Amino acid sequence: MSSGEERTRMFSLRSVVTLILLIMLGASLLWASFNLNxxxxxxxxxxxxxxGWAGWLVFVGITAAIAITPIPITVPALVAGSLYGVIIxxxxxxxxxxxxxxxGYWLARLLGQRLTFQLLGRHSDIVQSYLSDAGFWAVFTVRVMPGLPYWPVNYGAGALGIGQYVFISATFLAxxxxxxxxxxxxxxxxxxxxFYGIILVVAWVAVLILTWxxxxYWSPTKRDTGESEK
Known part of the structure; x- marks a missing residue:
């Protein structure tokens, strides 16, 4: 066996081992996040x-960990307001x-569609229906859709290969x-x-408008019309 063939074989073996380790790591992180209270x-x-002063780092870490699980992100946001005020x-x-x-997006990219949609369970059909070949506006409107948590959208967008820029920008604005x-x-x-009362009212009005x-956008009539035009 030539040195070139040996290096190619070693590179392939290293790539396979790295992929297996990454998949194991991703699966372990998902299992841990889904079982944390x-x-x-x-x-x-x-x-x-x-x-103390580093509490804000701890808070961001807790919120990030919760955001990759089925646990609602409501409580951390309420705690943030009570501790740091509206702006901070x-x-x-x-x-x-x-x-x-x-x-969550990159964990799904790593794990692939089949394993990701198995983890999504009852949300898998909904996510595939709304996010297949989705662009910015579709991701944005799914994000503000009532009754659909954050985590299925994160995993679904990664598994379905939605562009990172589209995902990040739509997620941020929504x-x-x-x-x-x-x-x-x-x-x-x-x-x-x-001051807080005014912000509260304006923010909730904005949420209601985006929900509408x-x-x-996703009403059956709108979707049927859009599909018939394709």
Whole structure:
């Protein structure tokens, strides 16, 4: 066997081993994330506060970890508002959500469609229906769709090969109103000021408008019309 053939064989073997290790790592992370229990809001506050100035890093890490699981991201956003106020709280909560969404996206890219859709379970058909050959607007409207959690969209977008730029930009823009609405609710609960109240009302109005837009975009009549035009 020539040296070139030997190097090619070694490279192929290394690639296979690396792929197996990455798949095992991805599956382990998914299993761990799906079996972790979310701390109670007060317990989460204590954990974050116990780290002093570094508490914001802990908060972002917790939020990112939750964002790759079926656990709703509501509680961390409320905690962010109660601890950091609307502006800083939104920035931190949104950062954690985006990091977690990006990790979920790449975990699905790593694991592939078959394993990812097995993990999605009852959400797999919905995700495939909405995100197959999807562009920015489709991802955006799915993100604000009521009743569909974050995590199936993250995994579905990665498994179906949606472009990273489309996924990240649509996720960011669609997440901002929802995060502000939740964070402002947490801030208003501990400090019911006029400023927080105005932000709370405006944010929830924006969420309702986006929900209506999503409903109109994905209504059966709209989808049937769009499919017939293709």
């Amino acid at each position: 979310l701390p109670e809001p007060e317990e989460m506050r204590e954990i974050i506060l116990s780290y 709280g939104t920035l931190l909560s949104l950062s954690g959500v985006m990091i977690g969404s990006w990790l 997440s901002v109103p929802g995060q502000i609405s939740l964070v402002s609710l947490g801030a208003f609960a501990v400090n019911p000021s006029l 837009i999503s409903y109109r």
